[in-house]
Amino acid sequence: MQHPVASLPTILLIAAIMFVCGAVCMATKRNAVGILIGAELVLNASNLNFVAFAYLTPFGIDGQVFALFGIVLPAAEAAIALAIILNFYNNHMTVDVDRATELKD
């Protein structure tokens, strides 16, 4: 078994930084596309965690399969999200999420 390139805590640290960056991005950006990017950062941080923990499992593969799902599903999600954003833009000539208040009342 090869010695790991990076130790587990290092990877967890990197993932945590990515997660926080993504979360802050989602919380602060008013641009819908920016929020989408933040969401991708958060998801990929979790993917990184899956891969990092994978070697602890008996076959060392469970986490990697989860990571694959974690890549494929956001792709579909991004397609839908972009479609929503495009429609929103078509109707309101903006992608500012703070302007999307019509469903509120």
Place this chain on the structure above:
Amino acid sequence: MGITHPSWPVSLYVAAWLLPLASFVVLVIGGRRWGRVGGWIALGAITGSFLISAYGFWLYAHEASGLFAPRAAHHEAAAHAGGAGSEAAAPDAGAAVHAEPAALVWRDSLPWIQIGKLSIRIGFLVDNLSATMFLMVTFVASLIHLYSYGYMHEELHEPVHDPRAVPPGQPPLHRRGRFTRFFSYMSLFCFSMLGLVIADNIFMVFMFWELVGICSYLLIGFYYERPSAAVAANKAFITNRVGDAGMIVGLMILWTTLGTFNFDEIAAKLHAPDPQLTGALLTVAGIAIFAGCVGKSAQFPLHVWLPDAMEGPTPVSALIHAATMVAAGVYLVGRFYFLFSPTALLVIAYTGGITLFMAGSIALVMTDIKRVLAYSTVSQLGYMMLGLGVGGWAAGLFHLLTHACFKALLFLGSGSVIHGTGTQEMPQMGGLFRKMPITAITMLIGVLAISGIPWFSGYYSKDAIIAQAMFFYQEHPEHILLFVLPVVGAAITAFYMFRLFFLTFTGKPRDHQVYEHAHESPPVMWIPLVALAIPSMIAGYGEPPFIERALTYRVPVPLAHPAPGVHEAAGLIALGVVVFGILMSVLFYYARLLSAAEMARQFPRLHQFLIHKWRFDDLYEAVLVRPVLVLSAACRRFDAGVIDRLVDGAARAVVGVSRWDGWFDFRVIDGAVNVVGDWVYAIGYQLRRAQTGRLRQYVMFLVAASLGLVALFWSLGVTGVSRLIIR
């Protein structure tokens, strides 16, 4: 028991029976649209019946060869030998029956009702009695139909004025004519009456019995807008129900003891060596059946309906309430003669005797021409019953047939007078002989016939009854009343019939308006009068009278023939009292040597008693009608005071409870539901505030919540978390 022949003559009679029914159906379907043609349809149907039945009678006489031949010598001898006494008569009569072939009987039947042991067949029986009756009914009915065509003519005009339907002083009622309806009822009546005559079982007789009762009801109430007519129709119907209740009892006794309704089978079972119906029960059965006849034939004490029934049109009075329907009771007694025990026959005889005297005495003082005739009918029916009761089977039925002719004639004559003068009150008439000679002469023939003058039919039939009564009296001297009553009745009959004739047709006109208005009736009305006058004269001819011979030819009914001397003696006595009655009538009403008003002043009590019809109506009013009214008033009070109050109280309680329930529903149930709803709304409203719709805020919530969870897990430690999850 007779010889059974091929049934085709029965089919002939059935066709004659169904013709009036066909006419009824056609008239009911067509209704008013037939107009005057409706009268021709009914007349054609009943005339067809008459022609068929005349052919049938000819066929019958032909087949029972010797029916009209002179009586066979040995039969004569047997009859004379039998005259010595009824005990001796029975074996002799039996020997005569055995010596000759039995009476000719045509019968046919088909199954109708089959329930368990009960088996009822539609059966027809044509023997001497029914063939003769059938001929008489169709003959009289045909003439009366023809007469009605003239008499009811004003029903064709639209609208008909009926001044008697409203209180005096008001304008007359206007209504639509009911010409076709009249003839449809008449057709239905003829069908029912003919069915009654040719039925071979008492069950069918009872059915048609009720059917003729219904027709009588409908025709008495023909002018139903007149209150008196409506009341009279109800009275006739209800009084008949009283008698019919007795008849039903009789039917039940016959059914439970003998198990059959067929006349022949009942006769066979009664004459069997060991009959199942004997003694007191047989007497009760006979009297119960006779009770029905009392109602239908208006005998004492159920006679009260017949005089009131004169509210119907006069042809109805002639056909139903003189010639045919009221004779049905007598006919049934004759048909069922073998059922009656000596006690039952005695009851019949006394009923007839009382009836004939009572009705005759009331007829003395009546002033309404139709009422005189009605009481005379009741009286003559009493004669028939008395004749049957004292053993004169042939005499009673002979009188039935002659009476049908001359009483129909008298009624039609009175109808002609009413038609011509417009009044029924004899004190307003007088001197009408010159105005309406044909009516007067034909009515005189009827009066002579009913009074019992020789060479007129009534003499021979009434003489037969009186001879029979005299013979019975000689046998049983304790029953002298049964001989005295018909003799006195004969004088009374002659008196009041001539009174009617004198008051109507002779003397000076008492009411000039009526006299000026009077005119002879059209030919359509006087032709039937002439046609009925002929049999009223000749129906008693023959030695022995050919009607009596047609009735008794080879009949196995035990006939007790009075000795020849009795006949002559009875004839002389009857003639004597009749002449006395006529003389009295001449003194009072023609020569005016005596005054009836003076007599009334002399005997005010008696006069009032007769004027009030022996106070029968008052008696029934006091004994039956008043208590029923009092009882119903009490019931009404109970109904209003107790039942209604209970119902009202229950309703009020229900309303109170419902009101409280409504309040509870509104306040408590609805309130609880509303409170829950309000809570849900309030909570939802509060929670709604969290939904700001700002995505970035949501993200912040998410992050904060995640951090919160992590902090929670941290504080619990790893074991705490796993324990939390596992639980």
